Amino acid sequence: MPLRIRTAGIEVDVKMKPVGNEIMVPKPEIQMRRIDTGDLLEKVRVVTDRRYLWIGHGKELATETRLIDPETGKDVPSSEALEILSHYNYKLVDSKGNIVDEREMGELIEYYYVDEKGDEHVVRPFERTQLLDIPPENWVPSTLVDEFVITAVYELYTDKKLDMVKLWELAEKMLKEDKVGVTTYSHGRGFVSYYAFLCPIMVNGKFGWLLKLTDTKMRFDHLMEIPAKIPLPVKQAPTLERLPPVQLIVATAKKKKQTS
Structure with missing residues (x-):
């Protein structure tokens, strides 16, 4: 534009x-490993809290997750599992849990904020x-x-x-x-x-x-x-008034x- x-x-x-830009300070990719075993260590995003929303109803659903060892087919207790977040994105949803497309809705979506007095102010991007x-x-x-x-x-x-x-x-x-x-x-x-x-x-x-x-x-x-x-002959810098x-x-x- x-x-x-x-x-x-x-x-x-x-x-x-x-x-x-030109990198002036070297920034090598730092990796980690255990000294005693040599195993590589990796920092990952771990899911600490999650919820499921019932589309069209807006209710939060109770979950019962079953974890299975892919090699043996046996159940694995959730206490022994770590849920790692590999990818994520954002969705706009209404009070019923329906996914809303912000671009398709266009002018049907109103933006506003509430000030400290409780007054609403309608705004636009x-x-x-x-x-x-x-x-x-x-x-x-x-x-x-x-x-x-x-x-x-x-x-x-x-x-x-x-x-x-x-x-x-x-x-x-x-x-x-x-x-x-x-x-x-x-x-x-x-x-x-x-x-x-x-x-x-x-x-x-x-x-x-x-x-x-x-x-x-x-x-x-x-x-x-x-x-x-x-005493120093210091020139006072002007302000941004x-x-x-x-x-x-x-x-x-x-x-x-x-x-x-």
């Missing part, structure tokens, strides 16, 4: 790909962001990115020569001013929106644009006082009181 960048000076379409709109006031010092934990990074680029020139002129300007653009972004298909930092870069004589996503701001709980006898609030949900209707 195309993505467009719009600022006070340019408006161009770009492609978006996850940033590549985010649409995928198609426009990164960054007004002049949303270009902020690049040091502000350090306040956040970056969860994903994407490269934004174009193959069109004219748009490449526009992107370079903007990158050159913002690199000189040491600024990054701030907006919000959503992948769609859900209820998550991110802060998005649009960052110009220069690497090996070439330029590029990175889109850095975050939903977490760092909290510093152990900052230390600067000793009074050692200029940022627009990230949108948490997309409301589709007025809130309504939860019925009992």
Whole structure:
């Protein structure tokens, strides 16, 4: 799906790909075995609790499981068995245990949440962001990115020569001013929106644009006082008070009181 960048000076379409990576710290696949016997050890998902739902009735069913030794055909007590979960998936079910296809139901499904006062708020999933709109006031010092934990990074680029020139002129300007653009972004298909930092870069004589996503701001709980006898010319970093609030949900209707 195309993505467009719009600022006070340019408006161009770009492609978006996850940033590549180079592993700097070796991560060999670690295996385990017993020292005394040499037997290999494996970590597995073990089923600790399960339930069966009667389709069309919504009742939880009682179970009587019979375990059999495949070689001898003899019963094996459940106390001697370990249930290992090899594969799993998710199903959407109604109160009667009927499987519901979320895509087929479409607009017949309503999404909502209940706040701490018991009021219901009807919402809808985010649409995928198609426009990164960054007004002049949303270009902020690049040091502000350090306040956040970056969860994903994407490269934004174009193959069109004219748009490449526009992107370079903007990158050159913002690199000189040491600024990054701030907006919000959503992948769609859900209820998550991110802060998005649009960052110009220069690497090996070439330029590029990175889109850095975050939903977490760092909290510093152990900052230390600067000793009074050692005055330092420290420049205080600005805060993110200029940022627009990230949108948490997309409301589709007025809130309504939860019925009992």
